[in-house]
């Protein structure tokens with residue numbers, strides 16, 4: 210379940226470690242389609258694809274250039290969007306008008322994943338994503354469940370912000386290179402023209418334009434992308450590295466129960482702490498005794514629990530902290 214190339218390699222370079230695989234988000238047998246899924250079972254067809262994705266110009270070019278027969282059905286979904294002209298500009302396929310309003314309605318009615326009123330146009334009849342290899346940074350970083358609970362979610366949220374900025378900044382950069390091969394004298398005016406659908410000599414040859422954008426993109430290293438994205442992207446990348454370090458870093462010296470902020474509990478000793486849809490199973494005896502974590506130093510609390518016959522091993526303690534059943538305490 211890797212990220213699209215070269216995002217995966219860039220993130221490994223940024224974080225210095227392999228990416229979490231989020232194997233609890235079992236898309237082949239959707240974890241949220243189970244009858245007892247917390248918060249309500251997801252729709253068996255649309256699942257979490259109740260959303261129309263933005264596709265940046267260089268990703269469009271990569272999809273068009275992908276001649277793998279297995280990708281053909283997905284490519285056809287993109288060609289249909291291109292032919293409609295809806296949201297089309299030299300920057301790619303934007304989400305506009307009715308699609309944006311439909312998504313806002315899904316969020317407002319809290320029916321994300323549970324409604325088939327909105328379905329991604331690239332979601333194939335057999336449930337696969339038609340553009341999986343070239344999906345955008347939002348699709349690539351959303352998971353219903355996280356191995357490292359809240360710490361995993363925070364890592365992916367930071368990654369999503371960074372990749373979305375990559376897609377914005379690099380989208381403008383490659384479009385400028387293709388539209389103005391001799392260089393734009395006024396970059397701001399050029400960007401405005403691109404935003405306002407000035408195709409120049411590419412009018413009527415939009416697919417060729419996107420293929421050329423993809424070629425510009427393929428030549429970029431992460432170091433070059435960092436330069437293109439300037440200080441804003443560099444700050445976002447540092448946050449990704451910080452969030453990755455947080456996932457694997459040492460436990461806080463003091464922890465306290467976070468019960469007041471939990472979303473709730475479920476049968477089977479499942480606790481919904483940081484998330485309303487991602488539970489953690491906590492042994493029943495420990496669940497009863499969690500208030501012992503009252504901000505004292507962790508070894509002291511563990512010794513007290515052990516005296517009462519409750520053993521908390523290192524893995525369970527890490528999970529309790531990661532899922533925010535327990536949170537760091539001041540002191």
Ligand code: SF4
Nearest residue numbers: 235236239240257353
């Ligand atoms: S990420 Fe989406 S498809 Fe995958 S298991 Fe979760 S809800 Fe289901």
Ligand code: SF4
Nearest residue numbers: 258329331332338348
């Ligand atoms: S692009 Fe793929 S992953 Fe993203 S919403 Fe559509 S079908 Fe789902």
